Amino acid sequence: MAHFFLYTTIGSILLIVLKTFAVLVPLLVGIAYLTWMERKVLAAIMLRRGPNVVGPFGLMQPFADAVKMMFKETTIPARANRFLFFLAPVISFTLALAAWVVIPTNNGWAVANLNVGVFYLLALSSLGVYGILLAGWASNSKYPLFGAMRATAQMIAYEVSLGLVIVSVLLLVGSANLNDIVLAQRHIWFCIPLFPIFIIFFISALAETNRPPFDFAVGESELVAGFFSEYSSLAFGLFFLAEYGNMILMSAMTSVLFLGGWLPLFDIAPFNWLPGPFWLILKILFCLFCFIWVRSAFPRYRYDQLMRLGWKVFLPFSLIWVVLTAGFLMATGLLPNGGVS
Amino acid sequence: MTVILFYVFAAILIVSAVMVVSARNSVHAALFLVLAFCNAAGLFLIAGAEFLAIMLITIYAGAVMILFLFVVMTMNTNLVQAREGVQRYMPLGLLVAGVLVFELVMVALNYKIDPKIIDVVSQPNLKAIPNTTALGSAIYTHYILLFQISGLVLLVAMIGAIVLTLRHRPINRRQNITRQHMREPVQTLEMKSVNLNQGVEENGGFLRPKDSYYGIAEKDSFGPSPGDKMDITEKRQKGE
Numbered sequence: 001m002a003h004f005f006l007y008t009t010i011g012s013i014l015l016i017v018l019k020t021f022a023v024l025v026p027l028l029v030g031i032a033y034l035t036w037m038e039r040k041v042l043a044a045i046m047l048r049r050g051p052n053v054v055g056p057f058g059l060m061q062p063f064a065d066a067v068k069m070m071f072k073e074t075t076i077p078a079r080a081n082r083f084l085f086f087l088a089p090v091i092s093f094t095l096a097l098a099a100w101v102v103i104p105t106n107n108g109w110a111v112a113n114l115n116v117g118v119f120y121l122l123a124l125s126s127l128g129v130y131g132i133l134l135a136g137w138a139s140n141s142k143y144p145l146f147g148a149m150r151a152t153a154q155m156i157a158y159e160v161s162l163g164l165v166i167v168s169v170l171l172l173v174g175s176a177n178l179n180d181i182v183l184a185q186r187h188i189w190f191c192i193p194l195f196p197i198f199i200i201f202f203i204s205a206l207a208e209t210n211r212p213p214f215d216f217a218v219g220e221s222e223l224v225a226g227f228f229s230e231y232s233s234l235a236f237g238l239f240f241l242a243e244y245g246n247m248i249l250m251s252a253m254t255s256v257l258f259l260g261g262w263l264p265l266f267d268i269a270p271f272n273w274l275p276g277p278f279w280l281i282l283k284i285l286f287c288l289f290c291f292i293w294v295r296s297a298f299p300r301y302r303y304d305q306l307m308r309l310g311w312k313v314f315l316p317f318s319l320i321w322v323v324l325t326a327g328f329l330m331a332t333g334l335l336p337n338g339g340v341s
Numbered sequence: 342m343t344v345i346l347f348y349v350f351a352a353i354l355i356v357s358a359v360m361v362v363s364a365r366n367s368v369h370a371a372l373f374l375v376l377a378f379c380n381a382a383g384l385f386l387i388a389g390a391e392f393l394a395i396m397l398i399t400i401y402a403g404a405v406m407i408l409f410l411f412v413v414m415t416m417n418t419n420l421v422q423a424r425e426g427v428q429r430y431m432p433l434g435l436l437v438a439g440v441l442v443f444e445l446v447m448v449a450l451n452y453k454i455d456p457k458i459i460d461v462v463s464q465p466n467l468k469a470i471p472n473t474t475a476l477g478s479a480i481y482t483h484y485i486l487l488f489q490i491s492g493l494v495l496l497v498a499m500i501g502a503i504v505l506t507l508r509h510r511p512i513n514r515r516q517n518i519t520r521q522h523m524r525e526p527v528q529t530l531e532m533k534s535v536n537l538n539q540g541v542e543e544n545g546g547f548l549r550p551k552d553s554y555y556g557i558a559e560k561d562s563f564g565p566s567p568g569d570k571m572d573i574t575e576k577r578q579k580g581e
Contacts, residue, residue, distance in 0.1 A: 084372075115471040119395040126403025130375070133407065137368060137414050145414070152407060159403075176473055305518060 019111045023100050031244045032062035038292050045296040069240075072233040077141055080230070084138035089231065089238035092131030096245035099124045103252050104179045106262045106276035117178040118166055121253060122159070125208060129155050131242065132217060132227050139230040147226025150303065151210055151217030157310035158207040164318035165201045168194060168325045169257050174336025182261030191258040197321050198258045200314050202290070205250040207310065209243065212295040216303055251287035252280070259283045347387055354380040367413045371406060378402045392473045 004011040036051065036058065043050030051058030076085060101111040102120050114120055129152050136148020170176055172194075173184040191198040207214040218226035228239045255261055260283075262276030301309075329335040357376040364370040378401045385394035470478075480488050 114391070116391050116395050116473060119392070119399065119473075123395045123398040123403060126399050126407075129403070129407055133410055133414075134372075137410075149411070149415070152411060156404065156407060175471075177471075304516070308518065 023111055024097060027100060027245070027248065030248055031241055034244045034248060034288060035065065036062050037288065041289065041292045042296050069237045070234060074233040074235065077139055077230045080140045081138040084134050086235060088131050088135035088138060089235045091134065092128065092242035093238040095124050095128045095131065096242040096249060099249050102178055103256060104182060104261060105280055108179060110179065113177065113179055116176050118170065118176045122163055122166065126159055128246065136227040141230050143223045143229045144227045147217050147223045151227060154207055154214065154216060154306060157307060158204040161200060161310065161314035161318045162204045162208060164322055165197045166257065168197055168322050171325050171329060178256055182256055182263060185260040185263060189258065189260040194258065197318055200318055201258065202254060204314065205254060206291065206294060209246045209250050211247065211291055213298040213301050214306055215300065216306065247288060247291055248284060251284045251291065254287050255280060255283035343387055347384065350380045350383040354384065368410065371410050371413055375402050375406050378406070390472060392476055
């Protein structure tokens, strides 16, 4: 059996397909229930009940929403660029899913254990802008275009500080492989020595996923629904899934880079009985809870302040932090050499 | 398998590169360029240069082309108008193209690796270390000077662009967020009892912040100075 999967062509392709399903199916269920969790948590914070009619505790609500969305009419604006109009949600959704191949769920458990895993994630998150930009342009309508422009400027601004924060982490690890990054946190999670940039990473992740308080791309009080104003039915559904998929992805990145990935809280008896993927899911849920918590606690930023925060505060700070980290590692001789003699 | 992948990537790359220069819609042209970058990244991956592949996507497709699209989408360029002068500029264009083709052919015919390069360049063992590490250990040791100089060139280009676009206009109203947060109501608010049925004119004219506000506001952030009675909009209308 092992021989079939590892050494024959059909077997290895089948193995990749099976691995992909093993990641995608829980992920899609997770996305569906994230919408439920968001509504429940928001409701709890606002002293409401949240969805509680469909199924026990409203647990079937995501499926009711999905069915409702499928039976909506698909509308296309006049003179919209049809091909790009439908390509945009597909790009968004595909990229949100494709990033998951490198996330390790346990020691060595990743669909593809890439040596450039972190950079792969950065590349996909920078490509994610195309989904939004194309949706805004192809709709041939003014609010989507405004929303797309805002979202693009915002995502580019925060990608830069995100990249520099990741460089600081890589300096400590000496490898861009996500598996190595988690293993390097066996003794101490990076959120403790790198606490200031952990916070910067989290805030940048909020801005990168266009979540409140940085949700200018879909600022509903200003731009109707931003870049997907003109979308309905399944195309809208794909954007919706992509947004929540990106939230889970960013939470997973935060967990892997700063919260020790699949590693237990303490490596002692009651904690290390639980398997690694369970710990990863717990950490992702914690980050997602913070995402929702922030949404309910803070009002929307002003757009110029958002740009100022990205370019004038986070960028210089994370740049200085890279220099400080490198200097500290050089001075103490702790710099990992990454296998170069 | 790899050979088939190579031809698929190469074919799409060439087709999309042709489409970049022949597409009628400039947004489509830019998007074809993105497709070309992605396929070039695929070629890099086949060659085993995974770091270069990822960086090509991150930097060119993810940053440079986004800015291009930004400009193209907002400027509403008209390609038919742009092609009006083709007849006039054709000879010059052909000359430049001819020189470039000549150079390319000369390079292609006389191409060989310098036998001494082995002694000069340290060649990392690509089988033993990942190519991110290999690139880093070459760039930051043997080529550190060239690397720094290229960084300087980029810095100069950046400063040039900023200098060209930065204009100091006194009409600009800047905001200092720290000062805005430190502001107290007593510094900016003045309560006036206004008589009924009387407009602004009867109550002392245009209401402006108390003088103490100008002490804490950033210079040039509030338009006219306290002594200046004329409103900034009036100034604009008079063309001053």
